Amino acid sequence: MLKIIVCIKQVPMVSELPWDSRTGTLKRNLAEGIMDPASRRALEAALQIKESRPAHICAIAMGPAMAEEILHQAQALGADEGVLLTDRRMAGADTFLTSHILAKFIRQECKEFYLVLCGSQTSDSETAQVGPQLAEELNIPAITYANHVEIKDQTIEVQRQVDDFFEIFNMDLPGLVTIDLGAYKPRYLALEGVETAFEKPCIRQINAEQLGLDASFNALKDSPTRIVDVYSPTAQKENRVMKGAVKKLVDQLFDEYGKVISSAMGKDLKTHEHDEA
Numbered sequence: 001m002l003k004i005i006v007c008i009k010q011v012p013m014v015s016e017l018p019w020d021s022r023t024g025t026l027k028r029n030l031a032e033g034i035m036d037p038a039s040r041r042a043l044e045a046a047l048q049i050k051e052s053r054p055a056h057i058c059a060i061a062m063g064p065a066m067a068e069e070i071l072h073q074a075q076a077l078g079a080d081e082g083v084l085l086t087d088r089r090m091a092g093a094d095t096f097l098t099s100h101i102l103a104k105f106i107r108q109e110c111k112e113f114y115l116v117l118c119g120s121q122t123s124d125s126e127t128a129q130v131g132p133q134l135a136e137e138l139n140i141p142a143i144t145y146a147n148h149v150e151i152k153d154q155t156i157e158v159q160r161q162v163d164d165f166f167e168i169f170n171m172d173l174p175g176l177v178t179i180d181l182g183a184y185k186p187r188y189l190a191l192e193g194v195e196t197a198f199e200k201p202c203i204r205q206i207n208a209e210q211l212g213l214d215a216s217f218n219a220l221k222d223s224p225t226r227i228v229d230v231y232s233p234t235a236q237k238e239n240r241v242m243k244g245a246v247k248k249l250v251d252q253l254f255d256e257y258g259k260v261i262s263s264a265m266g267k268d269l270k271t272h273e274h275d276e277a
């Protein structure tokens with residue numbers, strides 16, 4: 001039986017997310033929580049693998065108690081079990097501690113896992129760090145931004161798009177893959193699945209003590225990264241209208257913006273002129 005772990009995060013629905021212009025922070029508590037769209041695609045990838053071979057899907061979410069909703073949703077979509085890692089002492093974890101805690105649970109309770117799937121990046125914080133950091137913590141190989149995965153015996157074939165071409169990798173398992181936001185269109189939630197998820201829920205809650213975290217552990221304090229400021233960038237473009245004869249205008253353009261154009265093109269235009277001559 002193929003054991004697949006899917007990491008899913010609950011995020012606020014962005015369209016409802018109010019912004020506190022005074023503090024520059026998001027008022028997360030006022031928005032409805034949904035399954036992070038990239039996590040949902042990772043779950044879809046797992047569900048499609050399960051359609052082709054016997055597999056057991058364990059969905060793990062770390063977050064506040066309300067994040068249990070997305071585990072019900074995962075079960076309704078076809079996950080076999082859900083685990084919520086939740087504790088006030090884990091609140092405020094940065095990506096480093098989030099990966100550390102997810103890895104601690106996986107090492108402790110899912111020893112025979114085969115594949116870990118994550119979304120490429122979340123819709124709220126969007127750092128794209130949890131997947132690769134989790135692979136480091138578990139000491140397994142990882143491939144990010146996958147468009148398609150296919151299990152081949154003891155390996156996995158992973159396809160991803162880079163600019164205008166596709167890359168295809170083969171990776172030994174166990175391993176971790178992050179699924180790109182544009183891949184794996186998520187399926188609709190069937191009523192039958194919703195019934196099962198609510199009549200026979202298979203969801204566990206694990207706290208800091210059960211995870212064996214030190215009594216003094218406090219994620220807010222122990223996280224090595226701090227958010228120093230949050231602000232909306234302001235556009236700093238200057239529009240200029242240049243008038244006159246074309247040759248004069250081109251000379252003027254290169255006189256004033258030559259350095260910028262050279263650095264954008266990756267070559268020194270003046271040197272290049274001499275080369276051509």
Ligand SMILES: Cc1cc2nc3c(=O)[nH]c(=O)nc-3n(C[C@H](O)[C@H](O)[C@H](O)COP(=O)(O)OP(=O)(O)OC[C@H]3O[C@@H](n4cnc5c(N)ncnc54)[C@H](O)[C@@H]3O)c2cc1C
Pocket residue numbers: 007008009010028036038039042060061062063064065085086087088090091092093094095098117118119120121122124125126127128129130131
């Ligand atoms: C009690 C509690 C309260 C929390 N409150 C918040 C909060 O208010 N805001 C907040 O952003 N975070 C909160 N967290 C979670 C944690 O701090 C973030 O998940 C973490 O910093 C992820 O950063 P990111 O969104 O940039 O992840 P990315 O690196 O962009 O995520 C990439 C992928 O990693 C996986 N992943 C990321 N985070 C989680 C997770 N928590 N659980 C399972 N899989 C995950 C998903 O597959 C995701 O698609 C809370 C945690 C706890 C225990």
